[in-house]
Each structure stands twice: as C-alpha cells, then as structure tokens.
Amino acid sequence: MACEAETEECAPDTVVIVDDDPLVRDSMDCLFRSVGLSALCFSSAEDALRADFPDGPSCVVADIRMPQIGGFEFQEQLHQRGDDLPVIFVTGHGDIPMSVRAMKSGAVDFLSKPFRDQDVLDAVCSALNTARQRLAETRTTNIVRERFATLTARERQVMTGVVRGLLNKQIAYELGLSEITVKLHRSSLMKKMMVRSVPDLVRAEQLVAE
Structure with a gap:
C-alpha cells in the first residue's frame, strides 16, 4: 500500500474522517490504521467542528454531500476557526463542476x-506531506517573531533601514545617530535575529510582516 514505505514517518499523523455513512467511515478507519496512521x-461535520484536532500533522477526508453541513461548508468553517488542514473530498455523486469547485477551494x-484503497492512501500521504510543510513554516515564523520581539525600538529602526538596502551612514543620517552607533545596533540585531547576511534578514523581516 502507498503508505507502507512511509509508515514510520506517518505513524504520529492523524486522518480526520467525516462521513455520514458508517460503512465508509469504518472502512477508511481500518485502512488508515493498517498503515500506522x-x-x-x-x-457529521457538526460533530467534527466541535472537536479539538491533534497539534501534529493532520488532514481531513470529508464527504461532500452530508445532512446539515456539507463538505464545502465544513472546509470553510475549518478555515474560519483557524484550522488550515489539507482536505480530501469524497462523494458518491460527483460531477465535473463539483470536482472543479473542490480543486478551486x-x-x-x-x-x-x-474509490480504490491505493487512491485514498496516495491522497492522504500527499495531504499529510502538505500538513507537515505548513506546520514547519508556522514554527519557523513563530521562532523568527519571538526573536524580533527581543529587539529594542532602535534596533528595529536600524533593521528597517538595512532591509531597505541603506548603507550604515544613510541609516545614521535618517535616525540622527553616529555611524558607529548604527554599526553597533546592526551587529546586535543580527545576533538576536540569528542571521548572517542581509538577504537572511530580509527574509526574516518578511516572515515577521506576514
């Protein structure tokens, strides 16, 4: 099966199954657990929205046609509450417009x-890879923001000048400081941000601004 080669990597990952058909739920539950997920x-989507999902890599397999809240609305409500989980839609009544809407969403x-077991396993493994990447990006952003929070007000002003591409003497002129003072602030902020080059600092500033 698709995930067998990745069982160790996928072991702590979670698949959230949302389907009003108990046979489909049980079948997917057994399938995913058989490969270590x-x-x-x-x-129902209502029950899923009331639940707390694991903090680790997770994805959703949701039926599109369900009573009350359907798959598309469920996905929208997940986004609204801050759960940016990759979603795989399944349906027994699919058509081209529906598939196009799913991809656009x-x-x-x-x-x-x-569907074949292999197809849903392939889709889930792809979704979990996406989830891992998103989590890694979020962790990186949080770390950079924590470092930025340690900068003094003056260091932040100098950092703004550096990422704008200004020379030390230009930053000094704008801030009414000596060039030596700017160099000291620049050295300090680079250490606090744990970057070694201006391009790295620019990237860090972009993460802080996101």
Whole structure:
C-alpha cells in the first residue's frame, strides 16, 4: 500500500474522517490504521467542528454531500476557526463542476466513491506531506517573531533601514545617530535575529510582516 514505505514517518499523523455513512467511515478507519496512521471518525461535520484536532500533522477526508453541513461548508468553517488542514473530498455523486469547485477551494484531491484503497492512501500521504510543510513554516515564523520581539525600538529602526538596502551612514543620517552607533545596533540585531547576511534578514523581516 502507498503508505507502507512511509509508515514510520506517518505513524504520529492523524486522518480526520467525516462521513455520514458508517460503512465508509469504518472502512477508511481500518485502512488508515493498517498503515500506522491515527484516525478520528465523525458522522457529521457538526460533530467534527466541535472537536479539538491533534497539534501534529493532520488532514481531513470529508464527504461532500452530508445532512446539515456539507463538505464545502465544513472546509470553510475549518478555515474560519483557524484550522488550515489539507482536505480530501469524497462523494458518491460527483460531477465535473463539483470536482472543479473542490480543486478551486484548495482541496488536495477529489475522489469518487467507490474509490480504490491505493487512491485514498496516495491522497492522504500527499495531504499529510502538505500538513507537515505548513506546520514547519508556522514554527519557523513563530521562532523568527519571538526573536524580533527581543529587539529594542532602535534596533528595529536600524533593521528597517538595512532591509531597505541603506548603507550604515544613510541609516545614521535618517535616525540622527553616529555611524558607529548604527554599526553597533546592526551587529546586535543580527545576533538576536540569528542571521548572517542581509538577504537572511530580509527574509526574516518578511516572515515577521506576514
């Protein structure tokens, strides 16, 4: 199966299954657990939205056609509450317009029931890779913001000048400081931000601004 080669890597990952068909839920639950994945099963989008999902890499496999809240609305509500989980849509009544809408909504994949085990495993592994990447990016951004928070007001002013491409003497003129003082602030902020070059500092500034 698709995830067997990645079982150790995928072991702590979670698949959130949202489907009102108990046979489909149980089948996917057994399938994912057979390759070392954790699974959370919900019979409705309402139940899933009331739950707390794991902090680690996770993705969602959701039926599009469900009572009350359907798959598309469920995805929108996930985004609204801050859960940016990759979503795989499944349906027993799919058509081209629906598949196009699913892709435009940012879904990782769109599968028509009945689907092959291999197809859903491939889609889930792709979704979990996306989830890992998003988590890594979030952690990096948080670390950079924590470092930025340690800068003094003056160091932040100097940093702004550096990322604008100004020379030390130009920054000194704008801030009414001596060039030596600017150099000291620049050296200090580079150490606090843990960067060695101006391009690295520019990237850090972009992460802080996101």
